[in-house]
Amino acid sequence: MDWLKLAQSRQDELLSELKQLIQIESVLDESNATEDAPFGPGPLEALQFMLKKGEEQGFITKNIDNVAGHIEMGQGEELIGLLCHVDVVPSGDAWTYPPFKGEINNGKLYGRGAIDDKGPTIAAWLAMKLVKDAGINLKKRVRIIIGTDEESGFRCVDRYFKKEEMPTIGFAPDADFPLINAEKGIALLDFSLNQQITREEQLVAFQSGRRSNMVPDVAKAIVQHVTSDLIEQYEEYLQKNSLQGSINKDGDKYIITVNGKSAHAMEPEKGVNAGVLLAKFLKDQLTTKASQQFVSFIVDVFDGDHFGTQLNLNHHDDMSGQTTLNPGVILFHHEKGAKVQVSLRYSVTYPFEEKITVAGKKVSDYGFALDVISNSSPHYVPEEDELVQTLLSVYRRYTNDLSKPLSTGGGTYARVMKKGVAFGMLFPGEPDVAHQADEFVVIDNLIKAAAIYAEAIVELAK
Incomplete structure (x- = not known):
């Protein structure tokens, strides 16, 4: 036939x-x-x-x-x-x-x-x-x-x-x-900020991504009580890194956006995570405790590394390759709290419980808590x-x-x-x-x- x-x-x-x-x-x-x-x-x-x-x-x-x-x-x-x-x-x-x-x-x-x-x-x-x-x-x-x-x-x-x-x-x-x-196994992880968020925080709000299984292509933040040259610094950041974004002053606050590139969470290296890009800029601008803890965690853990090395979540085997992490949803709000939701795609031979236990201890040093929301075995x-x-x-x-x-x-x-x-x-x-x-x-x-x-x-x- x-x-x-x-x-x-x-x-x-x-x-x-x-x-x-x-x-x-x-x-x-x-x-x-x-x-x-x-x-x-x-x-x-x-x-x-x-x-x-x-x-x-x-x-x-x-x-x-x-x-x-x-x-x-x-x-x-x-x-x-x-x-x-x-x-x-x-x-x-x-x-x-x-x-x-x-x-x-x-x-x-x-x-x-x-x-x-x-x-x-x-x-x-x-x-x-x-x-x-x-x-x-x-x-x-x-x-x-x-x-x-x-x-x-x-x-x-x-x-x-x-x-x-x-x-x-x-x-x-x-x-x-x-x-x-x-x-690979697929686990949904929530990294939640322990620090209480007050209205005096410089970071008023941060939102990036709608699904953990997608690399966010847009991120938005609202900030206050920052230096008067923030607009100039952000425009310089965009130009230096060949990025598309915007910054506007609204009363005593600034609304900042940046564009990345979407991709499937199973291959986060094929995308450009807008949330990480925006956190990277804000890390040098924010000094209040919760704001600084939040953006520092994102940059330290996810900037330039899709494998979770900083938290000892990395693992590789020959039959399924590298373990990868995608921070697909990033949220910060004084009433709703702050969290980073991550899609973990882990290798067939991954020692899951052991890795999660170690990572939980490491994230506490950043002022965060780690929760496993769901887990589908390899x-x-x-x-x-x-x-x-x-x-x-x-x-x-x-x-x-x-x-x-x-x-x-x-x-x-x-x-x-x-x-x-x-x-x-x-x-x-x-x-x-x-x-x-x-x-x-x-x-x-x-x-x-x-x-x-x-x-x-x-x-x-x-």
């Missing part, structure tokens, strides 16, 4: 459905969440869109509490899972193309979710249709399982698997080819496993790429399965633009991925 030729013949159908899905602004919206839409109207609409497509094509579909669902085909006791998600992170700023339109230019389709994870979801969906339409007799059931809260904690699949069976094996089309068999499937070898074999037929399996600091749905891996759909050499402005998917690669997924379904379920 020439799956690539079949996928190419249905390119218009694939792109039309992807555009429709991208046009749904499926960002977590807890302020408008209801019992019927637990994560807000956008994620629910995206889920309903996919399930309706499944119904229209004659698949078995099921909605689990409006947080997740599945589209199923095949017969048999064993179940193959393709775990996808249709929620997306906020669009952020600095887009050239509309983030929720699906505009096509020069062989690329642009939009939030194009590569994470709406594009891969639609590729997997086309693969399901190709296999069904080919009339191939499958000996196992195959489900696309669709989540709506992947970007904010996996609550969707947690609920789903309380009510539905766990796949025997499966994959998540939400990362890189050739295949990812090692996913996930690993050995390279010699039959699932890994089958998927690698399929991928290599289409690419002649003999690369070894990879590790990732990203967390995919593969980690919730008893035996699952991440399988595409970013090809080697492609830039990873997930969570960035002007996110895109290369159309030719989208079609090739659909063909790979179709053949993978047949190989796993035959």
